Amino acid sequence: MLYLASKSPRRRELLTRLGVDFGLLDIDIPELRQPAEAPDDYVRRVAREKAGAGLLEVVANPSALVLGSDTEVVLDDEVFGKPADAGEAAGMLRRLSGRTHRVLSAVSLVSAGREVQAMSESRVTFTALDDATIAAYLATGEWQGKAGAYAIQGVAEMFVEHLEGSFSGVMGLPLHETSRLLAEFGVHVLQPSSTPDRA
Numbered sequence: 009m010l011y012l013a014s015k016s017p018r019r020r021e022l023l024t025r026l027g028v029d030f031g032l033l034d035i036d037i038p039e040l041r042q043p044a045e046a047p048d049d050y051v052r053r054v055a056r057e058k059a060g061a062g063l064l065e066v067v068a069n070p071s072a073l074v075l076g077s078d079t080e081v082v083l084d085d086e087v088f089g090k091p092a093d094a095g096e097a098a099g100m101l102r103r104l105s106g107r108t109h110r111v112l113s114a115v116s117l118v119s120a121g122r123e124v125q126a127m128s129e130s131r132v133t134f135t136a137l138d139d140a141t142i143a144a145y146l147a148t149g150e151w152q153g154k155a156g157a158y159a160i161q162g163v164a165e166m167f168v169e170h171l172e173g174s175f176s177g178v179m180g181l182p183l184h185e186t187s188r189l190l191a192e193f194g195v196h197v198l199q200p201s202s203t204p205d206r207a
């Protein structure tokens with residue numbers, strides 16, 4: 009049985025697109041970057057910790073397979089997670105304005121005896137954003153709960169001059185990498201075999 013260890017509706021939607029059955033696990037792990045921890049290492053570690061925390065919840069089921077993922081926006085080695093409030097969101101958007109940033113999405117898949125991981129890296133170039141545009145975007149509320157204070161799947165796609173990489177990866181769950189990892193565990197996409205479960 010596959011479980012998604014995530015509270016993110018985006019991840020749920022993206023995994024559903026792959027046509028696999030899965031249950032949901034509510035996990036809550038602190039997302040704190042260690043001093044001098046490289047952004048890539050941080051994103052990989054958090055994805056692994058989310059999957060590991062999920063696995064602990066279904067430890068009674070030896071055939072459980074748990075997917076955890078983490079997405080961060082990286083500008084000049086600085087990591088932008090989910091903004092705490094509109095002020096922090098405005099600051100992030102001002103920094104992203106007119107520049108190219110990276111979006112890292114790590115995916116971890118763990119079972120009782122095995123763990124695999126993949127990383128998706130995308131490069132996103134934003135158009136210049138003036139204060140009025142940033143204020144109007146903040147008023148949509150779409151920035152809430154999104155790394156880097158924007159959601160590419162919403163109206164913020166108009167800020168994107170160029171995207172190199174994975175749209176689903178920027179949105180929170182890279183479908184190419186995820187399907188590849190699932191295949192390593194013998195889970196084949198677009199072939200649902202059991203009914204979804206809630207744990």
Ligand SMILES: Cc1cn([C@H]2C[C@H](O)[C@@H](COP(=O)(O)OP(=O)(O)OP(=O)(O)O)O2)c(=O)[nH]c1=O
Pocket residue numbers: 013014015016018019035039058077078079080081090111153154155156158159160161178179180
């Ligand atoms: C950059 C970007 C991020 N995001 C979202 C994806 C993630 O939900 C969120 C990054 O935060 P995460 O900490 O990766 O995930 P989360 O806290 O939302 O969910 P989980 O329970 O799995 O830990 O930002 C978008 O939806 N669109 C975007 O364009």
